[in-house]
Amino acid sequence: MSNLIELRDVGKQYGEEVILAKVSFALARGTAAAITGHSGGGKTTLLSIMGLLQRATSGTVLVDGQDIGNLAASRLAKLRGEYVGFVFQRARLIHSLTALENVIAPAWFIRKGVKVEQEAKVLLENFGLSHRLHHKPQELSLGQLRRIALARALLLKPPVLLADEPTNDLDPSLAAEVTECLLAARTGGTGVVIVTHDAGLAARADQTFQLAEKTLRPA
Numbered sequence: 376m377s378n379l380i381e382l383r384d385v386g387k388q389y390g391e392e393v394i395l396a397k398v399s400f401a402l403a404r405g406t407a408a409a410i411t412g413h414s415g416g417g418k419t420t421l422l423s424i425m426g427l428l429q430r431a432t433s434g435t436v437l438v439d440g441q442d443i444g445n446l447a448a449s450r451l452a453k454l455r456g457e458y459v460g461f462v463f464q465r466a467r468l469i470h471s472l473t474a475l476e477n478v479i480a481p482a483w484f485i486r487k488g489v490k491v492e493q494e495a496k497v498l499l500e501n502f503g504l505s506h507r508l509h510h511k512p513q514e515l516s517l518g519q520l521r522r523i524a525l526a527r528a529l530l531l532k533p534p535v536l537l538a539d540e541p542t543n544d545l546d547p548s549l550a551a552e553v554t555e556c557l558l559a560a561r562t563g564g565t566g567v568v569i570v571t572h573d574a575g576l577a578a579r580a581d582q583t584f585q586l587a588e589k590t591l592r593p594a
């Protein structure tokens with residue numbers, strides 16, 4: 376069976392500046408990978424390439440065995456919507472919507488007609504947010520925003536789930552809970568990639584990598 380995502384000798388430059396060079400990586404179904412590395416090293420850039428938000432400037436990116444290098448932007452966007460869930464480093468919630476509406480909104484578009492509200496409520500309740508369902512982002516703490524972003528990603532049950540420092544801003548017990556939820560997504564076959572500075576979280580993944588000197592190495 377093909378890997379969910381595979382990178383072969385991927386490079387990324389912004390203008391003349393090389394951010395990533397010769398990065399190779401494969402994510403199998405139902406597994407989790409953790410990536411650590413110093414600030415500014417290119418971790419978020421790497422996730423954005425894995426998540427089809429940006430194109431690599433060299434090398435090959437395969438999705439379920441298919442080289443996506445020549446896919447038109449519209450096809451790539453459609454694939455991204457169906458295939459990838461993100462928990463961004465900055466939560467990126469919609470400010471005019473409540474917590475519950477933020478969780479449901481993408482699922483409305485992608486799983487048209489499917490009843491998602493009850494599932495969304497259960498996710499938010501499991502994250503200790505049952506008393507905040509109808510609050511807007513500006514009324515919520517950073518840790519709460521992060522849990523909403525995670526619920527939004529989990530609700531879609533994507534084949535690939537990418538989380539950028541998902542336990543930042545969380546106290547240890549919530550961090551543990553969020554970690555469990557991320558890793559539990561594996562049981563449905565989802566492949567999970569977690570960028571983290573938390574050594575404890577990284578150790579729970581099936582494979583761990585370090586991003587240093589612009590490339591990825593097993594940690």
Ligand SMILES: Nc1ncnc2c1ncn2[C@@H]1O[C@H](COP(=O)(O)OP(=O)(O)OP(=O)(O)O)[C@@H](O)[C@H]1O
Pocket residue numbers: 389394412413414415416417418419420421464
């Ligand atoms: N659109 C862009 N144009 C030019 N340079 C960029 C762009 N996006 C990121 N960079 C640069 O690329 C480098 C890597 O950034 P990136 O956000 O991937 O690092 P990171 O490892 O995620 O850091 P952190 O741990 O602080 O989140 C940084 O030097 C950043 O300034």
Ligand SMILES: [Mg+2]
Pocket residue numbers: 418419420464539
């Ligand atoms: Mg980052």
